[in-house]
Amino acid sequence: MSAVWTDNEVLPIEREQRIERETHKLEKRLCRLTGQAIADYNMIEAGDKVMVCVSGGKDSYALLDILIKMKQRAPVDFELVAVNLDQKQPGFPEHVLPEYLAKLGVAYHIENQDTYSIVKDKIAPGKTMCSLCSRLRRGILYRVADELGATKIALGHHRDDILQTFFLNMFFGGKLKGMPPKLVSDDGRHIVIRPLAGVAEKDLVRWAEHRQFPIIPCTLCGSQENLQRKQVAIMLREWERKFPGRVETMFTALQNVVPSHLADGTHYDFKGLTVNGVASDDGDKAFDPPDFAAGDSPPGLQIIKI
Numbered sequence: 001m002s003a004v005w006t007d008n009e010v011l012p013i014e015r016e017q018r019i020e021r022e023t024h025k026l027e028k029r030l031c032r033l034t035g036q037a038i039a040d041y042n043m044i045e046a047g048d049k050v051m052v053c054v055s056g057g058k059d060s061y062a063l064l065d066i067l068i069k070m071k072q073r074a075p076v077d078f079e080l081v082a083v084n085l086d087q088k089q090p091g092f093p094e095h096v097l098p099e100y101l102a103k104l105g106v107a108y109h110i111e112n113q114d115t116y117s118i119v120k121d122k123i124a125p126g127k128t129m130c131s132l133c134s135r136l137r138r139g140i141l142y143r144v145a146d147e148l149g150a151t152k153i154a155l156g157h158h159r160d161d162i163l164q165t166f167f168l169n170m171f172f173g174g175k176l177k178g179m180p181p182k183l184v185s186d187d188g189r190h191i192v193i194r195p196l197a198g199v200a201e202k203d204l205v206r207w208a209e210h211r212q213f214p215i216i217p218c219t220l221c222g223s224q225e226n227l228q229r230k231q232v233a234i235m236l237r238e239w240e241r242k243f244p245g246r247v248e249t250m251f252t253a254l255q256n257v258v259p260s261h262l263a264d265g266t267h268y269d270f271k272g273l274t275v276n277g278v279a280s281d282d283g284d285k286a287f288d289p290p291d292f293a294a295g296d297s298p299p300g301l302q303i304i305k306i
């Protein structure tokens with residue numbers, strides 16, 4: 001009878017080789033998806049100085065790490081500068097990022113601003129501090145971008161952040177609105193980019209483990225976790241567990257918007273609609289709901305036959 005190896009019993013050398021292969025595949029995927037987003041949205045152009053906001057969390061570490069790799073092989077020349085805003089939260093390990101960034105050999109700037117005291121002073125105990133805190137942080141980072149001569153501000157939001165925001169806006173704001181891969185900042189003066197827009201969070205978790213980033217906990221401010229976002233994240237994870245590929249399909253959907261089949265008159269002229277007399281196989285079969293044949297379904301979309 002032939003021996004059957006369980007995962008834990010695989011010979012160490014084979015296991016090591018498998019991990020190495022998977023890590024290599026992960027790195028290629030991260031670079032491919034990041035490169036794709038940069039190209040699709042024209043995020044980085046020749047001569048850009050990209051200010052990468054590094055908070056000490058896994059996502060922003062990964063963003064910087066991947067952009068450094070991309071810079072070496074990019075078809076255009078651009079500069080990177082990592083920026084951390086030390087908000088003086090109690091227990092913030094202020095030596096961690098400067099040491100890490102210096103070792104990396106990337107240009108960096110640490111901005112010291114005690115927004116923590118301002119927020120504590122202005123917000124009553126027990127009330128959420130995030131909106132004032134993030135407003136202050138945004139203003140400071142825009143100023144720093146100007147002072148550094150940065151032409152783009154890069155943030156580490158990923159695909160799951162974008163989808164969570166989309167559902168939060170839908171459930172609680174009554175809006176079809178996500179988190180764009182590229183936008184003009186609210187002060188109208190900066191271009192903000194999210195090069196990890198197409199990257200799954202679970203890949204960033206694995207990359208952070210592999211690279212052993214010196215993660216700084218994000219709970220130092222003592223603020224409550226955003227429970228609604230947490231619930232939406234759980235909902236998305238549960239869907240993905242039951243229907244693998246669904247999250248990817250939903251992200252694809254964000255890039256395939258059909259305004260004529262939604263109901264927003266500001267994005268489609270329903271009032272002025274006229275016939276053109278031309279039949280189209282792709283046209284809308286108004287009397288029947290759309291039919292999805294099993295073979296047509298993108299990954300994650302389960303066809304339920306009734």
Ligand code: SF4
Pocket residue numbers: 129130131133134218221222223
């Ligand atoms: S979680 Fe803390 S640091 Fe983050 S925005 Fe809220 S108050 Fe600021």
